[in-house]
Amino acid sequence: MYIMNLKVHFGEGKQMETDLKAIGRRIYAARVRLGMTQEKLAEQMDVSIQMISNLERGNKEIKITNLIKLASILGTSTDDILLGRESASGKRLDEKIALLSEEDRRLIESIADRMLSDHGAF
Numbered sequence: 001m002y003i004m005n006l007k008v009h010f011g012e013g014k015q016m017e018t019d020l021k022a023i024g025r026r027i028y029a030a031r032v033r034l035g036m037t038q039e040k041l042a043e044q045m046d047v048s049i050q051m052i053s054n055l056e057r058g059n060k061e062i063k064i065t066n067l068i069k070l071a072s073i074l075g076t077s078t079d080d081i082l083l084g085r086e087s088a089s090g091k092r093l094d095e096k097i098a099l100l101s102e103e104d105r106r107l108i109e110s111i112a113d114r115m116l117s118d119h120g121a122f
Contacts, residue, residue: 021058026081028056030074044073 031041031052038052045052045066054060062070071078097105 024058
């Protein structure tokens with residue numbers, strides 16, 4: 001199975017289609033942040049350098065199994081790669097929440113639960 005025309009639904013008919021170019025930019029940025037070459041990434045993923053190049057340029061779809069492996073190697077989540085869920089500060093939401101007190105984390109969790117319930121995702 002490949003990520004090609006993935007549509008993510010956000011309730012009330014809102015959806016977002018995949019943008020392979022944007023996904024490629026996020027893969028490239030994550031790789032460069034780690035100081036990793038395309039060759040090293042290709043080796044760790046057991047794919048060709050050309051495949052990595054095509055992914056980063058948005059010219060190739062990615063198999064779900066490779067997406068999961070890629071996210072693990074790059075130390076990110078599939079959400080970050082597919083949807084760009086990283087904040088402007090460079091920290092993912094889960095990293096920010098981890099810095100909060102237990103009480104604040106419970107509050108955020110209850111807010112998230114309420115929002116998901118309101119959107120029918122729960």
